[in-house]
Amino acid sequence: MRYKENRSQTNFTMAAHKMQVMIAKMMDDKSTITYKKLIVPSAMRSIYWKYFGFPASDDDIILTKVKIVCLLCKTQIAYNRNTSNLRMHLQNKHARELIELEASAPPRRPSLDAKEKRALKKGVSKGHISGIVQPYIYSTTVDGSVQIDGDIQFITDPNINLQSIDDDTNSGNLSNNVQTVVYKSAQGSSKQNVSLLLSEENCDNHPQMVKSVVDAIAEFIIIDLHVPDIVEGRGFQRLIATLRSPCEIPSKTKLEEDFIPKIYDTFKESEQTTFSKLDCAMCLSVEEWSSGNGETFITISVHYQPSLETLLETRVLATLHCSVDMDIAQWVMAFDSLLAEWYIKLNNITAVVVATSIPELINALSEKGLVIVPCLVHTLQLCASACFTLPEVATILGRCRSLISQVTRIITGNSSLRIQEHNMLQMEEGSLTMDYPHVWTSTYVMMEQLILRKGFLQSLMEGNNKNDIMLSDPEFHILEDLVTVLEPFKVTIMTLGDEKMPLISLIRPLLWQLTSSHLKIKDTDSDAARLFKECISANLSEKHAVYYQCNTISFTKNFIKKRHGAHKLYLARLEEEKRIEAEQKKQEQEDKEKIKNQSEEYQAYREVLEKKLQETKEAT
Incomplete structure (x- = not known):
């Protein structure tokens, strides 16, 4: 059995190699295709196909699917396996026809579920195997020619007889199984990179290979957080063509409706089983973020440490849209539903x-x-x-961004200035770049770099008659005050970044240092620095008062109460440290009392001695 499998794989590899040779010859021979008709297969049901078609022969055989032709203006458009460029062409060139077409279009039919799609696809495949020819929904007698370029191209024609290209290759059997060929041609290169996309009939003969490739593509999309549209991208298809691997590229629709949901359901069931059996302390995290169109979302994750393991596990549970009219009761219901869905026990959650x-x-x-x-x-x-949102500061930051834009334009067009800027980068860390307002550290770096280059920027603006864009000295003073006030915050961020898992025992001292030391108003502070410190102190004290209300020992007990026996020793050590600290305070108090008593006795002895000396002096 294993011998037959190896032999089948060897025959398949040899056939693929022969296919590469033949397709390479076909690529060299055919650069212009002359057609007699423009037709649209029945499987393509979009209304926009009414004004487009594929080049075809007199026998209704599609010659190529690389290009499609507009019936109205004969423009050739690259076919990317979707209708977005069709509608865009009508919108730009034939607006009236587009309006009439969409106005007369029937309502969209409800989409089929996965089982119906598979049944329909199976029926179409059987019809093809039995020789049933599918009708075309559009067909015209317009003739012409299509020029094929050297980029990635798609040839979808199961009726191509590749044996006629080279009689010596003996590839008649293989040609019947090939459904799509993706190839890449490079001008001036004699080497062609070919990748075969096999029909379902051929893929059934190599299910393990196809499954591994499809799984790899799906995992690539999930792990690297790509959108499924990437499989329709020209760069991704060029990569597959370069790999020379006979494989099936799953479509965007199949990824979205089949592969990715199956992977998610399998993973979710596994995690639900894990959470239902867990009896350890867990923590939730809720992170708010905004989309490109301004909508607000929250992502909820769970963090836990399995028994006898030191690794902290993190799982993202859900991302919820934050509606502006959601009240407390609705949020309670949302969290209850989420915890029930993942079988997470509320009693196990120690903090959020x-x-x-x-x-x-x-x-x-x-x-x-x-x-x-x-x-x-x-x-x-x-x-x-x-x-940053204070009116005066916001105005200055806007001028900073305008200044950086102007500096970039000036330096780009002057090679000597580029060299000077490069020399400055050798002496100083960082470069002068625009900030990203949603990340405050980028704004801090922008201000810091502007202050470092103050002299260079002044001379640059004077030399180019741009003094109106340059910041004034008072504005630079405000930037310097703001950078000075925010510098401890930058150090705090760097300290937290060095820790993989910052503990509350680290955060509390950092907060205490910020509020009790760095943000204290000094006599030497300017008016702007005082304003910044007051603004930050108010926000920081309000947000993090909870840290000073929590008892560290009780919080730690609550967090690790269900951990294994080693934590009991840790708790005992905490209690021992607390007892030693109390004894030290008691001893200090006793020492103070003793010193005080000794001081009083010494004072009394001194008074008696002085009195005796005085009496002796009077007697003498």
Whole structure:
């Protein structure tokens, strides 16, 4: 049996090699295709195909699917296996016809589920095997020619007789199984890179190979967080063509409706089983973020440490849309439903780290009796943003961005200035780049680099008559004050970044240092620095008061109460440290009392001695 499988694989590899040779010859011979008709297969049901068609012969055989032709203006358009470019062409060139077409279009039919699609696809495949020819929904007698370029191309014609290209290759059997060929041609290169996309009939003969390739593509999309549209991208198809691997590229629709949902369901069932059996402390995190169109979402994750393991596991549970009219009761229902869906026990959740400013959400978590721990990084972002949104500061930051844009244009067009800027980069860390306002550290770096290049920028603007764009000295003073005030926050972020898992024992000293030392107003502070410190202190104290309300020992006990026996020793050590600290305080108090008593006795002895000396002096 294994011998037959190896022999089948060897024959398949040899056949693929022969196919590459033949397709390479076909690529060299055919650069222009002359057609007699423009037709559209019945499987393509979009209304926009009414004004387009594929080049075909008199016998209704599609000659190529590389290009499609517009019936109205004879424009040739690259076919990318979707109708977006068809509608775009009509919108740009034939707006009236597009309006009439969409106005007369029937309502869309409901989409088929996965089983119906597979049944329909199976029926179409059987019809093809038995020789049934599918009718065309559009067909015209327009003739012409299509010029094929050297990029990735698609040839979808199961009726091509590749044996006629080279009689010596003996490839008649293989040609019947080939459904699509993707190839890449490079001008001036004699080497062609060919990748075969096999029909379903051929793929059935090599199911293990096809399954591994499809799984690899799906995992690539999931792990690297790509959208399924990438399989329709020209670069991705060029990569597959270069690999010379006979394989099937799953379509975007099949990935979205079949492969990725199956992978997600399998993984979800596994995690549900794991969570249902877990009896250890767990923590939730809630992170707020905004999409490109301004919509607000939250991503909820769970963090836990399995028994007898030191690795902290993290799983993303869901991403929810934050509607503006959601109240506390609705948020409570959303969290209850989420925990029930993943079989997570509420009693196992010891705390929730929140990186959001939605009050209804935070109050909903508090009503469930959960400990709320604000995310320090998110809070620092809010504190810095509060300074950046002050009217005077916002105006200066806008001028900073305009200045950087102008400097970039000037330096780009002057080679000597580029060399000077490069020399400055050798002496100083960082480059002068625009900030990303949603990340406060990028704005901090932008201000810092502007201050370092103050002299260079002044001379550059004077030499190019751009003094109106240059910042004034008072504006630079405000930037310097803001950078000085925010510098401890940058150090805090770097300290947290060095820790894989910052503990509350690290965060509390950092907060104490910020509030009690760095943000204290000094006599030497300018008015702007005082304003910045007051603004940041108000926000920081309000957001992180919870850290000073939590008892460290009780919080630690609550967090690790269900851990294995080693934690009992840790708790005992905490209690021992607490006892030693109390004894030290008691001893210090006793020492103070003893010193005080000794001081009083010495004072009394001194008074008696002075009195005797005085009496002796009077007697003498």
